[in-house]
Amino acid sequence: xxxxxxxxxxxxxxxxKRDFRILTGIEIEMKNFEWVPVPELQRYVGLPAEKLxxxxxxxxxxxxVVGTLDPYxxxxxxxxxxxxxxxxxxxxRKTFSAVGSEIGVGKESVVIEVLKExxxxxxxxxxxxxxxxxxxxxxxxxxxxTRSHLVDKEHFSWIYAARLSAAREYTIMKQLYPDISIPKPxxxxxxxxxxxxxxxxxxxxxxxxDPQWYLDQIIDQIRRVYEKGIIHNDxxxxxxxxxxxxxxxxxxxxxxTKDHPHxxxxxxxxxxxxxxxxxxxxxxxxxxxxxxKDILENADFKSSVxxxxxxxxxxxxxxxxxxxxx
Numbered sequence: 001x002x003x004x005x006x007x008x009x010x011x012x013x014x015x016x017k018r019d020f021r022i023l024t025g026i027e028i029e030m031k032n033f034e035w036v037p038v039p040e041l042q043r044y045v046g047l048p049a050e051k052l053x054x055x056x057x058x059x060x061x062x063x064x065v066v067g068t069l070d071p072y073x074x075x076x077x078x079x080x081x082x083x084x085x086x087x088x089x090x091x092x093r094k095t096f097s098a099v100g101s102e103i104g105v106g107k108e109s110v111v112i113e114v115l116k117e118x119x120x121x122x123x124x125x126x127x128x129x130x131x132x133x134x135x136x137x138x139x140x141x142x143x144x145x146t147r148s149h150l151v152d153k154e155h156f157s158w159i160y161a162a163r164l165s166a167a168r169e170y171t172i173m174k175q176l177y178p179d180i181s182i183p184k185p186x187x188x189x190x191x192x193x194x195x196x197x198x199x200x201x202x203x204x205x206x207x208x209x210d211p212q213w214y215l216d217q218i219i220d221q222i223r224r225v226y227e228k229g230i231i232h233n234d235x236x237x238x239x240x241x242x243x244x245x246x247x248x249x250x251x252x253x254x255x256x257t258k259d260h261p262h263x264x265x266x267x268x269x270x271x272x273x274x275x276x277x278x279x280x281x282x283x284x285x286x287x288x289x290x291x292x293k294d295i296l297e298n299a300d301f302k303s304s305v306x307x308x309x310x311x312x313x314x315x316x317x318x319x320x321x322x323x324x325x326x
Contacts, residue, residue, distance in 0.1 A: 008087070110134060217247045
């Protein structure tokens with residue numbers, strides 16, 4: 001999967017403004033067509049048919065677009081082109097200026113180090129994280145079935161799934177930070193998020209010296225998140241980072257609110273995943289139901305995040321960006 005992004009980087013510098021205009025046109029019209037008809041694309045790009053055909057041929061050679069002649073001539077893009085469009089936006093915004101190495105690959109995301117140039121030339125570049133969502137790449141139906149923010153979407157594609165997931169995660173991160181210990185969200189575009197690097201190392205790969213303290217820190221974060229009306233809904237040792245300063249929770253696209261029909265079940269599962277890890281690795285035993293009861297009965301919702309139920313269900317900003325191709 002990372003090789004795919006590596007290939008995109010090789011082609012990226014060869015792409016022209018006109019290429020990006022064509023890719024953006026296909027991106028936007030894929031909301032309405034499985035294969036974007038050439039006449040629709042021509043109206044968006046404003047090129048004569050012969051010139052458009054030439055540029056499409058070049059983009060196909062660079063594996064930025066794929067085409068069909070049945071039942072009509074049409075085109076679509078895959079993640080390679082979507083990655084390039086997002087990278088181009090970040091470069092224009094000066095969010096970052098260089099792409100480093102891949103540091104994590106999952107079923108539904110790729111995580112890359114990027115560098116942001118300092119405002120003062122004497123300072124070192126700042127290392128940030130670029131997270132590329134890949135929801136829908138393997139199975140559209142499976143992703144749609146397991147994501148509450150997608151179940152009612154009649155028109156659905158991998159672009160829409162990945163874009164909504166990134167927008168949903170970025171929105172909740174903006175609302176949780178800095179009250180909750182998470183990496184600072186920096187920017188978001190299409191199916192990607194830029195954020196600060198998580199502090200420390202992944203809990204699953206780390207042997208901590210004071211496991212009881214870290215367990216207490218994690219439970220405290222779960223409690224504080226719940227007091228904001230939110231449940232992570234996918235918490236485990238694989239998305240918790242630990243350092244000398246404490247813990248940070250990452251990967252938020254599957255969160256649910258406390259009003260979700262299965263909220264208590266989701267909260268219990270998060271707690272159980274964490275307690276199982278500490279039980280197996282450190283022989284620390286804690287009763288799941290006791291922790292759950294304590295959080296449920298003592299939650300103070302005075303500082304609740306407001307309006308988050310609609311994040312992902314009515315993603316107006318993501319919708320508007322989709323229409324604008326940004």
